[in-house]
Amino acid sequence: MTKPALQTNGSPGTSDDSRAGENLLEIVKLEVRFPDNTGPVTVIDNLDITIGHGEILGLVGESGCGKSMLARSILGLVPPPGKVTKGKIVLDGVDLLTTDEATMQDIRGNKVSIILQEPMTSLNPVFTIGNQMAEVLAIHCPDMKRRERRARSVEMMERIGIQYPENRYDQYPHELSGGIRQRVMIAIALICGNVRLLVADEPTTALDVTIQAQILELFVKLQAETQMALLLITHDLGVIAQTAHRVAVMYAGRLVEISDVGRLFEKPLHPYTRGLMYSLPRAGARPRKSHMPAIPGTVPNLADLPPGCPFYDRCEYRQQQPCREAMPQLEQVDRGRWVRCHRWHELPQFEVLSARLDRR
Numbered sequence: 001m002t003k004p005a006l007q008t009n010g011s012p013g014t015s016d017d018s019r020a021g022e023n024l025l026e027i028v029k030l031e032v033r034f035p036d037n038t039g040p041v042t043v044i045d046n047l048d049i050t051i052g053h054g055e056i057l058g059l060v061g062e063s064g065c066g067k068s069m070l071a072r073s074i075l076g077l078v079p080p081p082g083k084v085t086k087g088k089i090v091l092d093g094v095d096l097l098t099t100d101e102a103t104m105q106d107i108r109g110n111k112v113s114i115i116l117q118e119p120m121t122s123l124n125p126v127f128t129i130g131n132q133m134a135e136v137l138a139i140h141c142p143d144m145k146r147r148e149r150r151a152r153s154v155e156m157m158e159r160i161g162i163q164y165p166e167n168r169y170d171q172y173p174h175e176l177s178g179g180i181r182q183r184v185m186i187a188i189a190l191i192c193g194n195v196r197l198l199v200a201d202e203p204t205t206a207l208d209v210t211i212q213a214q215i216l217e218l219f220v221k222l223q224a225e226t227q228m229a230l231l232l233i234t235h236d237l238g239v240i241a242q243t244a245h246r247v248a249v250m251y252a253g254r255l256v257e258i259s260d261v262g263r264l265f266e267k268p269l270h271p272y273t274r275g276l277m278y279s280l281p282r283a284g285a286r287p288r289k290s291h292m293p294a295i296p297g298t299v300p301n302l303a304d305l306p307p308g309c310p311f312y313d314r315c316e317y318r319q320q321q322p323c324r325e326a327m328p329q330l331e332q333v334d335r336g337r338w339v340r341c342h343r344w345h346e347l348p349q350f351e352v353l354s355a356r357l358d359r360r
């Protein structure tokens with residue numbers, strides 16, 4: 001798979017090194033909270049991130065790290081009683097958090113779209129594929145006639161590689177394979193033709209490996225053709241290595257590392273990023289019957305975070321001082337490289353994994 005060249009000079013990792021006008025999306029000091037019996041729980045904490053025009057940004061982390069909540073925040077779809085309590089989300093100059101709901105509905109599906117992990121739960125089982133595609137056009141292009149909506153839907157299906165689109169138009173979701181259903185979701189997300197940012201939340205997780213590769217190939221092709229930006233959320237660093245320009249790593253609702261893909265795979269700085277890389281299954285990398293390497297423990301309960309670094313209990317490099325004493329801040333290491341770890345500069349050399357990842 002050939003990654004599309006980034007048309008900008010590469011965009012910055014956080015708003016602190018942003019260059020005005022070059023970013024499509026700027027998220028500034030975002031905070032999302034949910035009420036809890038013990039008080040509000042912060043599921044996204046003070047998060048800064050940017051996406052450049054035409055950029056593919058990979059967002060990785062385990063379940064419960066806040067990746068999907070970030071995606072939902074961008075679309076204005078944080079499920080109640082959760083709320084965005086602070087910050088800005090600016091898309092092409094428009095602050096999505098202060099805009100009215102009518103404008104937001106117009107932006108959603110038109111300028112920014114989302115694709116979710118499991119197409120079967122996103123598609124309505126009692127309507128045909130064509131019905132569901134045409135409905136999006138009816139909302140966003142009300143002047144379009146029924147015949148035109150059908151033609152546009154069929155054309156879109158063709159463009160994303162669905163065979164026999166005229167027949168598919170009248171089929172129900174259960175009549176299609178998982179791969180075709182996910183292609184339909186991509187067609188629905190892009191059917192309005194103006195999408196500048198596509199958010200794909202674990203879009204290949206529910207698919208088998210060969211179909212995964214085809215869907216990733218399709219993302220790369222569509223991105224290169226349309227120059228839209230793509231926020232690709234995944235727990236699979238192999239997917240990031242093949243597809244993204246930059247990568248952001250999240251842990252416990254915070255960004256812990258952000259970098260261009262080349263430097264991150266060559267030299268991951270945060271112990272969590274290193275743990276994710278060590279946990280990748282690789283043929284021939286360990287003796288048979290030995291245990292798969294894994295990060296010990298689980299993501300902490302956000303309602304009861306330990307003091308200091310949230311990764312402390314799972315980190316092999318932890319030290320009481322300073323790790324337990326203070327929350328590490330996101331620190332700029334180099335242009336476009338940021339890390340949240342007190343001890344990143346003291347950690348031992350990391351084994352280079354990029355060559356192995358390319359061969360997966």
Ligand code: SF4
Pocket residue numbers: 270271272309310311312315316317318319323328340341342343344
């Ligand atoms: S701050 Fe300390 S505990 Fe946290 S990731 Fe770095 S070394 Fe580990």
